[in-house]
Amino acid sequence: MAPARLQGRPGVSEPARPCEGRLVRLADVQPSPIALAMAAGLSKDPHLVEVILRESRRVVRMDKGVLITETHHGWICANAGVDQSNVDADYVALLPVESDRSARAVRDRVRALTGADVFVIISDTFGRPWREGLTNIAIGLAGFAPLLSYLGERDPAGRPLQATILALADELAGAAEPVMGKLDRIPAAIVRGLTLKPSEEGSKPLLREPARDLFR
Structure with missing residues (x-):
């Protein structure tokens, strides 16, 4: 290999992700009331939580600052696969x-x-x-x-x-x-x-x- x-x-x-335009600027995201409430309990950015919820079909578990969801693809993972690494500040990358x-x-x-x-x-x-x-x-x-x-x-x-x-x-x-x-x-x-x-x-x-x- x-x-x-x-x-x-x-x-x-x-x-x-970036090749397919799957980048979101967090400042452009309007958190919903649900995202605001969840973010407070998780100590996470509500803008990030809103993006995660949009990428999820259901929440599997939320505890100790960890948010596990099932994505629209059917994958079970943290944060619906939304990634803050290897992208510019204030941006997140979404799964294809x-x-x-x-x-x-x-x-x-x-x-x-x-x-x-x-x-x-x-x-x-x-x-x-x-x-x-x-x-x-x-x-x-x-x-x-x-x-x-x-x-x-x-x-x-x-x-x-x-x-x-x-x-x-x-x-x-x-x-x-x-x-x-x-x-x-x-x-x-x-x-x-x-x-x-x-x-x-x-x-x-x-x-x-x-x-x-x-x-x-």
């Missing part, structure tokens, strides 16, 4: 409106420029329940299946696997993050030598259905 110094080309969500579409656009552009048919992951940094530290996960992708199923295959002892489905796209996103870094302005990493199953289903299979979610 190697860094790709393609300045300004959206390979991960950080460059994808449709990350799979963003990934397809990158794939099509690379193909047009180089003739190479690459697979693309749009990633973002998320926290994890019951675990310290952050990791990158796939929020959009193009060209390959995000899950790798071993269901029905047998282990060395001959037992059939009944629950092993790897989140392959998330594993690749997490592995790429140390290569790109948080402060190095490297927007993409190139992965070589990996065989992937072609698919156009995007990132949706990574979302667990609410009926199968034990914590919802």
